[in-house]
Amino acid sequence: MERNRKSSGAPSMVFAYPPIDEEILNVLRNREEFVIVGHVSPDGDCISSQMAMKALLLKMGKTVHLANAGPFDRAEIVHLRADFLTHIDEDLHRHNPVVVVVDCSAPERLGHLANEIEGLTTVIFDHHSNGEQFGTYRYIIPRSVSTTLIIMQVYKALDIVITEEVAEHLFFGFATDTGFFKFINAYRGETLRLAAELVDLGVSPNMMNTKMTGGKNLSYVKYLGKLIDRSEPHFEGKLMTSCSFLTDNGQFITSDKPSDALYTMLLSIKGVQVVLFFKELSEGTTEVGFRASHQSHIDVGALAERFGGGGHKKAAGATVQQPIEVVQKNLIAAVGKLI
Numbered sequence: 001m002e003r004n005r006k007s008s009g010a011p012s013m014v015f016a017y018p019p020i021d022e023e024i025l026n027v028l029r030n031r032e033e034f035v036i037v038g039h040v041s042p043d044g045d046c047i048s049s050q051m052a053m054k055a056l057l058l059k060m061g062k063t064v065h066l067a068n069a070g071p072f073d074r075a076e077i078v079h080l081r082a083d084f085l086t087h088i089d090e091d092l093h094r095h096n097p098v099v100v101v102v103d104c105s106a107p108e109r110l111g112h113l114a115n116e117i118e119g120l121t122t123v124i125f126d127h128h129s130n131g132e133q134f135g136t137y138r139y140i141i142p143r144s145v146s147t148t149l150i151i152m153q154v155y156k157a158l159d160i161v162i163t164e165e166v167a168e169h170l171f172f173g174f175a176t177d178t179g180f181f182k183f184i185n186a187y188r189g190e191t192l193r194l195a196a197e198l199v200d201l202g203v204s205p206n207m208m209n210t211k212m213t214g215g216k217n218l219s220y221v222k223y224l225g226k227l228i229d230r231s232e233p234h235f236e237g238k239l240m241t242s243c244s245f246l247t248d249n250g251q252f253i254t255s256d257k258p259s260d261a262l263y264t265m266l267l268s269i270k271g272v273q274v275v276l277f278f279k280e281l282s283e284g285t286t287e288v289g290f291r292a293s294h295q296s297h298i299d300v301g302a303l304a305e306r307f308g309g310g311g312h313k314k315a316a317g318a319t320v321q322q323p324i325e326v327v328q329k330n331l332i333a334a335v336g337k338l339i
């Protein structure tokens with residue numbers, strides 16, 4: 001990278017999405033019924049990818065179902081809940097639909113849907129690089145900042161017009177997964193060129209930002225304040241942790257997750273490399289959120305995998321069947337060994 005930085009506009013640095021296998025395109029062209037699924041606790045990129053893929057297949061005259069194990073607890077997607085099946089029942093399974101999996105390439109991230117899609121042809125569109133390989137066909141581009149930009153490539157490959165509504169879905173997933181442009185690195189010009197195409201199709205980044213960050217209640221802000229208050233440094237501040245307990249549920253009534261804002265705050269502290277957020281889901285179940293700073297060499301995706309989860313190098317998650325104090329102790333020790 002350093003070497004190329006000096007040569008101006010080295011064309012070898014320009015990334016282009018690889019062509020999508022004809023086999024995959026033919027499945028989309030030739031089959032008639034589809035179920036589009038995404039990962040549990042869907043985020044903006046997951047839901048937007050599902051919606052954009054649905055619009056594409058409807059345009060091709062297909063029968064399309066959306067399914068997600070949920071929960072739909074984030075403000076920016078909660079209104080879409082009614083459009084999704086929570087199960088693929090036997091009746092639907094008997095139709096032998098093609099399953100299109102978006103923003104997920106590990107079966108356990110599908111929740112109970114993983115069992116329900118067994119035996120069906122499965123096509124995966126994703127940008128997560130870890131997790132066991134599954135699916136009949138895969139188009140996995142870890143370099144893509146969002147899955148929606150991968151779905152955009154499917155539109156182009158099949159020559160389907162991107163309407164303004166679809167462009168908004170595609171931009172929304174891009175915006176959520178890049179922290180509204182903040183997480184885009186050098187030599188990712190293709191990302192901005194694709195975003196520009198979407199803006200030219202009628203997307204307003206200004207409006208998208210309001211959609212992404214607005215709609216919270218006061219309880220959400222107070223909850224965030226509580227989590228910031230509980231944050232603690234470890235290993236001379238290289239690791240920051242915070243936690244949420246079951247009792248918070250009664251005190252802070254909000255369906256929004258303050259964790260994204262919490263990560264942003266804690267990662268802004270000088271010298272921090274890793275942030276861990278522990279959330280007590282029940283007395284014996286703890287959800288852990290992992291973030292690594294830009295300068296950190298620690299791969300939190302690999303770390304999360306060791307605890308039964310997964311994700312990216314810089315952002316990951318895991319759900320551990322142990323009490324919160326035990327999980328905290330074990331993970332702080334594990335990070336200590338990597339620092």
Ligand SMILES: [Mn+2]
Pocket residue numbers: 045046103127146147177
């Ligand atoms: Mn994503």
